[in-house]
Amino acid sequence: MTPPDLAFTFDGRPLAARPGASVASALLANGIRTWRHTRTLGEGRGLLCGIGSCFDCLVDVRTDTGTERAVRACVTSLQGGDAVSTSESMGASRTEVRAAVHAGMPAGVLRADVLVVGGGPAGLAAAEGAIEGGVSVVLVDNAARLGGQLMRQPSSDSGGSCPPLSPWLAARHPRLAAAAELAGAPGLAGAPGLTIATGAGIWQLRAGKHCVVAWLEDGLMVEATAVVLAPGATELVAPFPGWELPGVVTAGAAQSLLKAHGQLIGRRVLVSGSGPFLFPVAAGLADAGAKVVAVVEALPARGLAPMVAALARHRDKATEAATYAVALVRRGVPVRTGLMVARCEAGPDGAVSRAVVVPTGEAGGEGRRDAGRALVSDRARVYDVDAVCTSFGFVPRLELARQLGVAEEVRPGQTFAGIRCDEGQATSLAGVFAAGEVTGIAGGEVAALGGAVAGAAAAAYCLGRDPRGGEGDPRGAPAGRRVLRARRFAERVGLVYRTAVPLGVIGDGTVVCRCEDVRAGTVRAALDAGAASSREVRNATRCGMGYCQGRTCGPVVQLLLAEALRTTPAAVGDLQKRPVATPVRLELVARGAGPPA
Amino acid sequence: MTDLSAPAWGDELPSGADIVVVGAGIVGTAIAARLAATGADVCLLERAGPAAGSSSSGEGNLLLSDKLPGPELDLAMRSLSLWHELGDEAGARIELERKGxxxxxxxxxxxxxxxxxxxxxxxxxxxxxxxxxxxxxxxxxxxxxxxxxxxxxxADSQVQPVHAVAHQLERAVANGCRTVRGAEALRWRSGVEGAAVLETTCGSLRVGTAVVNAAGPWAGELAARLGSDLPVxxxxxxxxxxxxxxxxxxxxxxxxxxxxxxxxxxxxxxxxxxxxxxxxxxxxxxxxxxxxxxxxxxxxxxxxxxxxxxxxxxxxxxxxxxxxxxxxxxxxTPDRLPAIGWDAEIPHLLHATGHEGAGIGLSLATAEAVQCLFERRTPPVGLEAFDPARFSEAPEPTKTAPT
CATH class of the missing domain: 3.30.9.10 (D-Amino Acid Oxidase, subunit A, domain 2)
Incomplete structure (x- = not known):
């Protein structure tokens, strides 16, 4: 029997949505793509990252218990009777000072041997590894459900009940399976030796002499002897004129919307950007019934030749690529290389309706300092669309690592810094281990293998044992070889795609910082005035000072700076130093410092 | 928005300058702008970037309310009136707001x-x-x-300090001040007869009249490098x-x-x-x-x-x-008052620092006072209470920080 729909309203209009929907998926299912207006210019905004990272999709939600202002539509579960309304701004004109009305988790302190940060492939493997190693674990993930981006789980189909556990979790992490079953909804779940806290992020992480302490945005505090950092990565979105229009989203947003809610981002979709991630997203959308008008890769075919060579050496990756290729061919999705979106245009409703695609080289340089003039190219092609998915790769999510102060490095083939760790996944700080994309973008296989090693190493650390297990772990060597192999592939892929972000198309009028409405011209003026680091650009322009704290614009600022100063993005510094990793209510901040860190 | 004619900052280290200001924060840039406007030969050294230190880490306060009556309040009142003049000139750019x-x-x-x-x-x-x-x-x-x-x-007011520094820097550069980025002052070069030569990480330069120590919280360390003892x-x-x-x-x-x-x-x-x-x-x-x-x-x-x-x-x-x-x-500083004036021992060294949390507010009157010292004029606000020599005269009554 189909569970009854949820009734809710948007700006007073009565609507219905499937149970388990997020506010964003419910609005999109009703054909609503715009639900915020910017503070300075009143421009429409909707979904962007889809995973709670960018804070661009803010809405106000009135519930039985009160009104929550400026909440993220993408990660807020819709409840029956909710009154959703347009957030007129990032807050200044609408957000009133309010008494707290949240019914979050009770404040409390959890203690465990190992704290695992992140419930994706790396974090899950780490938790499993630590439990196998004989220690207790607290696993924290800011999403409502475990799985991370790669293994994202469907939302429950009835409020509060548990989703069916997908086979991969049961097969890979049997000890987690039972607890994860309980962790179907945000909150706490557990099994002996394992506590899972979902639906709340860590805003502050501190390392003491013999412990780490994490403060969660819902007031929970976790104290542990060791920590495994596996927070993953955020998507790199390169701006172009019109990238701020509702309907232009990250490729990851389209994918997670589909995986978690079965919701298509649009009916006619262009998938554009650069990198291998475009293909699974396009294939998934096409398989789910969207008309994918094209996959547009910024690199020219000749630039992709090394990719073919890399695939030839990695049979498993070639098989995966072939799956997507078959899916795209079967659905008649054209794949075009050497092209990029020069601009997107809005339809009468203010959301994206057309995407202008031009050869990458031609767009380069034309847009710069020329926001008013249209890009003209003989080979320009216009697609009528209701959604554009864009992605230029991923950026390791370093804010918690930065709070602890672990060493970082730029691995070969990487554009941005990640956590530096040895083959035992140990970082520069005792008791702090890391795994997955936060150590450098390398995909789910490296993440899961590294996570298992990190979890075992963290357990050994807690028990005062040699992490290598003394006798020699029979599983260690082949796993190590697989990690090396997968990393080598990631390195090859990284080298192919590292130059693919077209900055020339970013006109002076193009928005760079969406939170604070900072345009590229303002950023370039700061560069002209001598700004030589991301921090200086931020202080001069407010780029990165909004809700997302530079998660979205930070890498772009790095790329613009690096281009202007003819250096590498890593050399100009980033905006990932975030003493507050995710916004947290002051009353919870005031609750105290907790145990001595 | 983009003004390509705007002076980018960052020159080569010159062979010499009459006045070398160390620190491109609110105090150093105010001094450089003020001196350059009178035609002085000024070079501004900055090891990081404009407003890289304390100037970008506060709230931009221009307060009278927290000043105890006496020299500090006098300096604050003088400075506030100079801020209002600057606000009239710089318009909305420095976001001067008389918020109260x-x-x-x-x-x-x-x-x-x-x-x-x-x-x-x-x-x-x-x-x-x-x-x-x-x-x-x-x-x-x-x-x-x-x-x-x-x-x-x-009268309590507020300013956007990073923009204020940028504005002062532009004024300084427009009036011929040379600005060297990435240059950290190291020590006096020894063995140079009859001239003061400052060694920096970018080379050495001859100093005519003075090195102005506007290094904010690093001023104590800079003073030590230059042979002095300033408890900042x-x-x-x-x-x-x-x-x-x-x-x-x-x-x-x-x-x-x-x-x-x-x-x-x-x-x-x-x-x-x-x-x-x-x-x-x-x-x-x-x-x-x-x-x-x-x-x-x-x-x-x-x-x-x-x-x-x-x-x-x-x-x-x-x-x-x-x-x-x-x-x-x-x-x-130990007595919470700024250090503005010639060093008690070391020639060619003048301090303009130690403003605690009031540096943005006090910067303009400080710059005016420094100009008066160079021109041997009496400043509008007496500097006796701010004389750096006061620290070497009496035994230190209050605690200083562990270093």
Whole structure:
């Protein structure tokens, strides 16, 4: 029997949505793509990252218990009777000072041997590894459900009940399976030796002499002897004129919307950007019934030749690529290389309706300092669309690592810094281990293998044992070889795609910082005035000072700076130093410092 | 927006300059701009970037309310009038706002002490308004009902310090000041007869009249490198930034014991609530004071205390989200007064630093005073109380920070 729909309203209009929907998926299912207006210019905004990272999709939600202002539509579960309304701004004109009305988790302190940060492939493997190693674990993930981006789980189909556990979790992490079953909804779940806290992020992480302490945005505090950092990565979105229009989203947003809610981002979709991630997203959308008008890769075919060579050496990756290729061919999705979106245009409703695609080289340089003039190219092609998915790769999510102060490095083939760790996944700080994309973008296989090693190493650390297990772990060597192999592939892929972000198309009028409405011209003026680091650009322009704290614009600022100063993005510094990793209510901040860190 | 003719900053190190200013913060750039405008041969050295230190780590306060009557209040009043002149010239760019400050007392004892201070400030020419009950609620409707009374200082103002530094830098460069980025002053070059030569990480330059130490909280270290002993140490502070909210207050509001905390140099840390809104809608919450050298990691206990006291002042802040925190280092002297003047021992060395948390506000009168010293004129505000020589004359009564 189909569970009854949820009734809710948007700006007073009565609507219905499937149970388990997020506010964003419910609005999109009703054909609503715009639900915020910017503070300075009143421009429409909707979904962007889809995973709670960018804070661009803010809405106000009135519930039985009160009104929550400026909440993220993408990660807020819709409840029956909710009154959703347009957030007129990032807050200044609408957000009133309010008494707290949240019914979050009770404040409390959890203690465990190992704290695992992140419930994706790396974090899950780490938790499993630590439990196998004989220690207790607290696993924290800011999403409502475990799985991370790669293994994202469907939302429950009835409020509060548990989703069916997908086979991969049961097969890979049997000890987690039972607890994860309980962790179907945000909150706490557990099994002996394992506590899972979902639906709340860590805003502050501190390392003491013999412990780490994490403060969660819902007031929970976790104290542990060791920590495994596996927070993953955020998507790199390169701006172009019109990238701020509702309907232009990250490729990851389209994918997670589909995986978690079965919701298509649009009916006619262009998938554009650069990198291998475009293909699974396009294939998934096409398989789910969207008309994918094209996959547009910024690199020219000749630039992709090394990719073919890399695939030839990695049979498993070639098989995966072939799956997507078959899916795209079967659905008649054209794949075009050497092209990029020069601009997107809005339809009468203010959301994206057309995407202008031009050869990458031609767009380069034309847009710069020329926001008013249209890009003209003989080979320009216009697609009528209701959604554009864009992605230029991923950026390791370093804010918690930065709070602890672990060493970082730029691995070969990487554009941005990640956590530096040895083959035992140990970082520069005792008791702090890391795994997955936060150590450098390398995909789910490296993440899961590294996570298992990190979890075992963290357990050994807690028990005062040699992490290598003394006798020699029979599983260690082949796993190590697989990690090396997968990393080598990631390195090859990284080298192919590292130059693919077209900055020339970013006109002076193009928005760079969406939170604070900072345009590229303002950023370039700061560069002209001598700004030589991301921090200086931020202080001069407010780029990165909004809700997302530079998660979205930070890498772009790095790329613009690096281009202007003819250096590498890593050399100009980033905006990932975030003493507050995710916004947290002051009353919870005031609750105290907790145990001595 | 982009002005390609705008002077980019960053010259090669010149072979010499009459006056070498070290530090492109609010004080150094104000001095460079002022001296360059008179035609002086000025070179500004900066090891990091404009406003890279304390100048970008505060709130941009231009306050009279927290100044005790005497030389510091005189300097602050002079500086504030210079700020208003600069505001007329620089327009909206430096975001000068006469927002007014409100000092809140929790009980009768605090209030009577506050009133006594206000009486003396009023006698010195500061406009004050004593507010209680309904009058107070009219001015600050969201303020805690537990506040016993307050004094409102309409002259208290605020400026965007990073933009103010950029403006001063442009003025300096437009008047011929050379600016060298990435140059850190190291030491005097020895063995040069009849001339002062400063060694930097970018090479050496001949100094005509003086090196001006405007290195903020690093001024003590710079003085030591140049053979002097100046007790300026970093005094750390935390600022919390909230999400944008509808105006909780249009003013800068702080607890009456804030003034005491500035002048208290005890062990541990002090926290006194300072709450204010900004043009972008966010609220800035302060403030803490502690001597922990250059420790850069925020202290959870202090962040919690600032949040707690801000909520005590404005209960509605409880549900407002914190977006970020930042840390800054104030250049602190043992008596909390700036060091402005010639070094007692070392020739060619002039100090303009040690303003604690008031450097933005006091920068313009400081620059004016420095100009007067070079021109051998009497400055509008007497500098006796700020003479760096005072530290070498008497034994140090108060504690300095561990280094």
């Amino acid at each position: 400050g409100l000092v809140a007392a929790w009980d009768a004892a605090q209030l009577s002490a506050l009133h006594a201070l206000a009486d003396r400030q009023e006698a010195a020419g500061v406009a004050v308004r004593r507010l209680e009950g309904v009058d107070l609620a009219d001015v600050e409707p969201q303020l805690s009902r537990h506040v016993a009374g307050a004094v409102f200082y309409e 140490v970093p005094r750390r502070g935390h600022v919390l930034v909230t999400e944008p909210v509808v105006s909780v207050t249009a003013h800068k509001v702080y607890e009456a014991d804030y003034v005491g905390s500035i002048h208290d140099a005890g062990d541990g840390w002090q926290c006194s609530s300072v709450v204010e809104s900004t043009a972008s809608g966010t609220m800035l919450l302060g403030s803490s004071r502690e001597f922990v050298a250059w420790s850069a990691a925020p202290a959870p206990a202090i962040v919690a205390a600032i949040a707690e006291r801000a909520i005590a002042l404005f209960p509605g802040l409880a549900g407002v989200r914190l977006l970020r925190t930042y840390i800054g280092f104030r250049p602190a």
